[in-house]
Amino acid sequence: MWFVTVLGPVPPAHKTQAWLDLATQVLAYGVTDQVVALGPAPDEYLPRRTEWHGELVENLRRW
Numbered sequence: 001m002w003f004v005t006v007l008g009p010v011p012p013a014h015k016t017q018a019w020l021d022l023a024t025q026v027l028a029y030g031v032t033d034q035v036v037a038l039g040p041a042p043d044e045y046l047p048r049r050t051e052w053h054g055e056l057v058e059n060l061r062r063w
Helices: 002-007 013-029 049-062
Strands: none
Touching: 002 013, 013 049
16 A cells, blocks of 8 residues: 555656665565554664654655
């Protein structure tokens, strides 16, 4: 469910690779919510994880 909610049902023809790369990054981060995938930002500041979450949220806004 989260995949279609966040990225849409199919990749756009002109940005297929970017779409697949972002989907892979979301999976690598770890899906924590069935609808929005990433869930909320980490409660505790963990430099890489917190920054990665912010980057993914920003990148997902494009789709």
